[in-house]
Amino acid sequence: MMAFAFSDTDMNSRTLRILFATVTVSLSTALYGLLAGCSGGKKTLHIYNWADYISPDVIRAFENEHSCRIVYDVYDSNEAMYAKLLSGARGYDIVFPSSYQAILMQKQGMLEKLDHEKLPALAHLDSAFMQNVALDKGAEYSIPYLVGTTGLAYNKERIGEAPSSWAALGNPTLKGRTTLLDDYREALGIALLYLGHSANSDNQAQVEAAGELLLEWKRNCARMSAMEYIPGLASGEFHLSHGYSSSVGAMMSDGAGHVDFVLPKEGFTIWVDSVAILAKAPEKELAYAFLDFLCQPKNSALNMEYNRGAAPNPDAVALLPEELRADPVLFPDEDTLTRGEQLFPIEEHTDKIYLDVWMRVKARQ
Amino acid sequence: MRKRSRLPMFVTLGVLLFLYAPILVLILYSFNDSRYPGAWQGFTLKWYRMLLEANSVEARDIWRATRNTLVVAFAATIISMVFGTMAAWAMYRFRSRLQSLHQMLVYAPLVVPDILMGISLLMLFVNMSVNLGLTTIVVSHTTFCISYVALVVLGRLQDFDHTLVDAARDLGANGFAVCVRILLPLLGPGIAAGGLLAFTLSVDDFVITFFTAGPGSTTLPVQVYSMMRHGTPTLINALSVIFIIVTFSVVIFSQRVLQRKNNTHPHI
Numbered sequence: 001m002m003a004f005a006f007s008d009t010d011m012n013s014r015t016l017r018i019l020f021a022t023v024t025v026s027l028s029t030a031l032y033g034l035l036a037g038c039s040g041g042k043k044t045l046h047i048y049n050w051a052d053y054i055s056p057d058v059i060r061a062f063e064n065e066h067s068c069r070i071v072y073d074v075y076d077s078n079e080a081m082y083a084k085l086l087s088g089a090r091g092y093d094i095v096f097p098s099s100y101q102a103i104l105m106q107k108q109g110m111l112e113k114l115d116h117e118k119l120p121a122l123a124h125l126d127s128a129f130m131q132n133v134a135l136d137k138g139a140e141y142s143i144p145y146l147v148g149t150t151g152l153a154y155n156k157e158r159i160g161e162a163p164s165s166w167a168a169l170g171n172p173t174l175k176g177r178t179t180l181l182d183d184y185r186e187a188l189g190i191a192l193l194y195l196g197h198s199a200n201s202d203n204q205a206q207v208e209a210a211g212e213l214l215l216e217w218k219r220n221c222a223r224m225s226a227m228e229y230i231p232g233l234a235s236g237e238f239h240l241s242h243g244y245s246s247s248v249g250a251m252m253s254d255g256a257g258h259v260d261f262v263l264p265k266e267g268f269t270i271w272v273d274s275v276a277i278l279a280k281a282p283e284k285e286l287a288y289a290f291l292d293f294l295c296q297p298k299n300s301a302l303n304m305e306y307n308r309g310a311a312p313n314p315d316a317v318a319l320l321p322e323e324l325r326a327d328p329v330l331f332p333d334e335d336t337l338t339r340g341e342q343l344f345p346i347e348e349h350t351d352k353i354y355l356d357v358w359m360r361v362k363a364r365q
Numbered sequence: 366m367r368k369r370s371r372l373p374m375f376v377t378l379g380v381l382l383f384l385y386a387p388i389l390v391l392i393l394y395s396f397n398d399s400r401y402p403g404a405w406q407g408f409t410l411k412w413y414r415m416l417l418e419a420n421s422v423e424a425r426d427i428w429r430a431t432r433n434t435l436v437v438a439f440a441a442t443i444i445s446m447v448f449g450t451m452a453a454w455a456m457y458r459f460r461s462r463l464q465s466l467h468q469m470l471v472y473a474p475l476v477v478p479d480i481l482m483g484i485s486l487l488m489l490f491v492n493m494s495v496n497l498g499l500t501t502i503v504v505s506h507t508t509f510c511i512s513y514v515a516l517v518v519l520g521r522l523q524d525f526d527h528t529l530v531d532a533a534r535d536l537g538a539n540g541f542a543v544c545v546r547i548l549l550p551l552l553g554p555g556i557a558a559g560g561l562l563a564f565t566l567s568v569d570d571f572v573i574t575f576f577t578a579g580p581g582s583t584t585l586p587v588q589v590y591s592m593m594r595h596g597t598p599t600l601i602n603a604l605s606v607i608f609i610i611v612t613f614s615v616v617i618f619s620q621r622v623l624q625r626k627n628n629t630h631p632h633i
Contacts, residue, residue: 044581046580046581048580050591050594051588051591051592051594052592052597056421056422056423059422060422071429071580071581072426073578073580073582073583074426074583074587074591074592075575075591076587076590076591076594077594083484083576084487084575084576087484087487087488087491087576088488088491088492089485089487089491089497089576089579090496090497090579090582091497091498091579091580091581093497225591226594227594230401231401231598234399236403250400251400251401254399254400254401254406255398255399255406256401268537298494354446
């Protein structure tokens with residue numbers, strides 16, 4: 001139609017040719033960029049992960065050992081990554097979903113069934129953990145990468161005594177100084193635990209009650225935040241935050257000495273991030289080598305130190321410096337851990353109840 | 366003499382403060398010796414060193430993302446300037462029944478939510494078994510940038526005096542001469558403005574890029590957003606400062622050039 005338009009006004013074919021030459025030039029610019037991204041002959045492993053979730057030392061060591069290149073692409077939520085891969089995006093080799101997300105992906109046939117012959121370092125994994133905590137117990141499709149808890153981070157200078165209960169989130173003296181995680185399973189999970197139910201409850205009345213409680217806490221809190229609580233706690237703007245042990249732990253080790261982390265008496269949630277190979281991975285052999293590399297104690301220890309998450313890998317833990325092994329944020333003691341509950345994948349109709357209640361909490365003031 | 370009100374000055378200062386204070390804070394915190402913004406841990410240049418160190422694992426993803434962003438933005442801008450101008454000319458010049466369909470197609474990307482466009486483009490590419498990468502991002506960005514260029518150029522065409530074309534034809538100019546000597550100079554500012562808008566939108570875009578990016582083609586907005594949620598935001602501060610310096614240098618330089626031009630041709 002556009003070509004019509006031009007012939008109609010007697011713009012001769014030269015004009016068109018010039019226009020299309022411009023288009024060709026710019027397309028080749030784009031192509032050049034694409035080609036420039038490829039390395040000369042070296043194999044490339046494509047990792048799709050949360051930003052900054054693997055220690056740079058581990059990446060460097062793997063690249064040297066296997067003379068390959070690692071290209072690291074990022075996403076910011078399980079849901080976004082899942083939506084993209086489910087629609088058919090290919091080219092990625094390794095992905096790092098939360099364990100419940102990994103189960104979902106495995107059911108959709110998105111993950112490679114792991115050949116344990118190629119993963120000798122799996123022997124380092126804690127068998128008790130694999131039996132009792134891991135969702136994919138036999139590591140058939142995914143391997144646990146790092147584990148942590150969700151609890152309360154608080155400012156020691158502003159709150160004298162460590163809050164022992166989630167009820168502190170409703171404390172009127174902290175009005176405008178608290179934050180809640182902007183994640184429906186985590187937020188409703190702690191409200192359910194506070195009310196004495198399971199964080200994976202499928203009882204509608206219980207979830208509704210949890211929603212009411214959450215609404216009360218929300219009125220007290222400065223904001224529902226995914227990540228802003230970390231700088232807020234560091235600067236002293238927030239005094240009490242519902243947060244992840246890894247983020248808070250990393251912040252505490254990085255100069256925020258006025259912050260501490262507690263796991264309330266009513267219970268808390270445990271998260272497990274796993275690592276898996278995608279069924280459509282172009283570089284499966286390299287991907288297996290990388291998975292094995294991650295499980296080797298030396299590398300696992302580096303990742304634990306970098307991310308402040310615990311790997312279920314006793315040989316790696318043994319390599320950690322003494323003060324890290326004694327860090328209660330990284331490794332809560334056995335007694336405490338019995339209060340923890342992992343978030344499981346829930347049935348679709350239950351999930352709908354959670355989302356309905358969550359929408360109401362988010363929308364109402 | 367009546368004393369002039371001080372109010373405009375205060376308002377101006379207030380607005381300037383409002384606009385630039387966040388940037389100043391950002392610059393300040395790029396020298397902070399902490400992975401997290403908020404708590405001042407002392408002065409350091411380590412983030413700049415990390416960024417500028419050749420091929421460091423920490424920084425290379427950021428530079429790759431920067432290069433991807435620029436390649437995509439330039440390509441999408443140039444292509445959409447060409448097609449957008451052609452679309453605007455067609456909408457201005459021809460009235461037919463198909464024209465309303467054409468207009469709808471051009472306006473659609475302005476109102477369709479990004480997420481819808483991102484997902485549907487992704488599905489299109491997957492069904493065509495195109496490998497996702499920079500090319501798919503360029504195509505996607507061009508899709509919405511064309512609309513913006515077309516709109517801006519169309520606005521310019523509303524003031525366009527078509528008798529100029531007739532006069533030129535009368536004097537024996539062929540289509541090419543009309544295009545190069547009448548249309549392009551008169552539409553030039555509009556095309557350039559549309560191109561600048563397209564460039565900005567392309568550099569900014571997150572949602573559509575996220576879905577149409579392939580392995581190795583992550584752009585800066587996706588990288589920065591993920592790093593804010595999970596990672597080392599301070600490195601981003603340092604990168605932003607480098608960007609600010611480059612942008613301001615370009616602005617100052619182009620103003621100098623424009624001033625010199627204005628002195629020779631007062632009505633450019």
